[in-house]
Amino acid sequence: MRELAYVRATSPDEAVAAVAGDPQARFLGGGTNLVDHLKLGIATPGTLVDVSRLALAEVEGTADGLRVGAGVRNSDLAAHPVVRRDFPVLARSLLAGASGQIRNQATTAGNLLQRTRCVYFQDASTPCNKREPGSGCSAVGGHDRYNAVLGASEACVTVHPSDLAVGLAVLDAEVVVLGPDGERRLPYDELHRLPGHHPEHDTTLAHGELVTAVELRRSPVARRSTYEKVRERASYAFALVSVAAGLELADDGTVSDVRVAWGGVAHKPWRARVVEDALRGEPLEEERVRDVVAEELRDATTTTGTAGKPAMLAGVTARALTRLAAPGPQVEEAGR
Amino acid sequence: MTALRLTVDGAERHLDVDTRTTLLDALRERLEVTSPKKGCDHGQCGSCTVLLDGRRSLSCLTLAVAQDGAEVVTAAGLGSPDALHxxxxxxxxxxxxxxxxxxxxxxxxxxxxxxxxxxxxxxxxxxxxxxxxxxxxxxxxxxxxxxxxxxxxxxxxxxxxxxxxxxxxxxxxx
Known part of the structure; x- marks a missing residue:
């Protein structure tokens, strides 16, 4: 591990100035991903700028929703009463990720900015275009069980590992970002990117830009939402695939609004817009969901290890939506 | 080296650490508090779990310098042989x-x-x-x-x- 300077920032502006002015500097939040990368030798910053003690750890109500500070711990966000009532997909996606200990340490922004768990990215002895641009991709033709099936490129076939990132994709979220020239906001969908020729960039953020908050708007689909995850063991494992879904039904029982996003599928949370557009205005029927999932996956590329993902996506998307549509406690709550 | 103050199992401890030292290594190798264990050292096994400012946390995934001033309770600090937790x-x-x-x-x-x-x-x-x-x-x-x-x-x-x-x-x- 190379020598490391450590600076504790006393304000967001100071933190941004410290990182933006030094290509070798990185923000340090909860550290659950970055500290591991230091040990593995796959992150080699010269300076860490600690933002974990900045006043960014509040969940505040806004006129139409919530403002979640970048430093709010995953466990605190999942336990927040308004999140549990108005944004269940947020609580469910957070609780599906990592372990109790890690959720106590990991922050909102750090969760969204965590890096891929591709075994080759994490092994400094193998080629990886994301870690070392131009070196090649070991996952093509290698261990492929966790690879992408949509939106991949020749340069990179990995997926985004976060559950929270998928949950947020079905909410009307905005990301608040502080840079050297001040604050900007971007629609959540524009935070993460597909790999293209530059898999070294997971997001559209520039070096030195600091996520300070994520803002959410209340809505009927947010209120009636959930998250389902398929993994190789019951807990504490990354997703093979996952589904975030939100649903609003009209009085006649047809779908008036629906949101679906998939994890374990692409380099960014995959918003299944073909599925959403096809289901709007129709009664919700399981077979129809399976059919439109197949349409969304028309351009999917699978290999031996990922051959099961389309079937998993069809099954778990249908299950999530039909459970949301079923009359039960959730419906009573949604109408309350 | 960075000066650091920790409260460990009720006792105030002062030490100088290299910035790259994890909290786990600071506890075990510098303060000889060997109750938290190093299993995987990558946050996958939980054997390094301590209560950090009252919350269960993985001491292998945090740098000691980032925890200056923190209160750490290990399993050894929860009870004594005569008065187990x-x-x-x-x-x-x-x-x-x-x-x-x-x-x-x-x-x-x-x-x-x-x-x-x-x-x-x-x-x-x-x-x-x-x-x-x-x-x-x-x-x-x-x-x-x-x-x-x-x-x-x-x-x-x-x-x-x-x-x-x-x-x-x-x-x-x-």
């Missing part, structure tokens, strides 16, 4: 271990988990997100999933945590 006693009562290497982490994790449940935190196993969680066996298994036991003493661990949860509830009612 109820969770420690429950692990003894139910053989919640075999080799014992993961046990200090299991014990700290259980103590932190019971506090989270008492505060009403939901888990992946919770059906109704808005209700107060009930610590069923499925809930305990899910909430303790960050602590692996290579000996496979999970049946005893589950029974131990349930005994401690029952004792905590009885105390709440009293």
């Amino acid at each position: 109820p969770v420690q006693q429950a692990f003894l009562d139910h053989d919640g271990y075999q080799c014992g290497y993961c046990t200090p982490g299991q014990v700290c994790s259980a103590v932190g988990m019971l506090a989270e449940a008492a505060q009403g935190h939901p888990s992946h196993a919770t059906d109704d997100l808005e209700a107060d969680p009930e610590l069923t066996d499925a809930e305990v298994r899910e909430r303790m999933s960050g602590n692996l036991c290579r000996c496979g003493a999970y049946a005893g661990i589950l029974a131990a945590v349930q005994q401690a949860a029952g004792a905590a509830r009885a105390e709440e009612r009293a």
Whole structure:
């Protein structure tokens, strides 16, 4: 591990100035991903700028929703009463990720900015275009069980590992970002990117830009939402695939609004817009969901290890939506 | 080297650390507090779990410099041989271990988990997100999933945590 300077920032502006002015500097939040990368030798910053003690750890109500500070711990966000009532997909996606200990340490922004768990990215002895641009991709033709099936490129076939990132994709979220020239906001969908020729960039953020908050708007689909995850063991494992879904039904029982996003599928949370557009205005029927999932996956590329993902996506998307549509406690709550 | 102050198991400790030192290594190698164990050192096994400012945390995934001023409680600080913590006693009562290497982490994790449940935190196993969680066996298994036991003493661990949860509830009612 190379020598490391450590600076504790006393304000967001100071933190941004410290990182933006030094290509070798990185923000340090909860550290659950970055500290591991230091040990593995796959992150080699010269300076860490600690933002974990900045006043960014509040969940505040806004006129139409919530403002979640970048430093709010995953466990605190999942336990927040308004999140549990108005944004269940947020609580469910957070609780599906990592372990109790890690959720106590990991922050909102750090969760969204965590890096891929591709075994080759994490092994400094193998080629990886994301870690070392131009070196090649070991996952093509290698261990492929966790690879992408949509939106991949020749340069990179990995997926985004976060559950929270998928949950947020079905909410009307905005990301608040502080840079050297001040604050900007971007629609959540524009935070993460597909790999293209530059898999070294997971997001559209520039070096030195600091996520300070994520803002959410209340809505009927947010209120009636959930998250389902398929993994190789019951807990504490990354997703093979996952589904975030939100649903609003009209009085006649047809779908008036629906949101679906998939994890374990692409380099960014995959918003299944073909599925959403096809289901709007129709009664919700399981077979129809399976059919439109197949349409969304028309351009999917699978290999031996990922051959099961389309079937998993069809099954778990249908299950999530039909459970949301079923009359039960959730419906009573949604109408309350 | 950076000067650092930690409260460890109730005692104030001062030390100089290289910025790259994890909290786990600072505890074990510099302060000779060997109760938290190094299992995987990558946040996958839970054997390094301590209570950090009261919350269960992985000491291998945080840098010591980032914890300046923090209060750390390890399993060794929870009770003494003459006055075991109820969770420690429950692990003894139910053989919640075999080799014992993961046990200090299991014990700290259980103590932190019971506090989270008492505060009403939901888990992946919770059906109704808005209700107060009930610590069923499925809930305990899910909430303790960050602590692996290579000996496979999970049946005893589950029974131990349930005994401690029952004792905590009885105390709440009293």
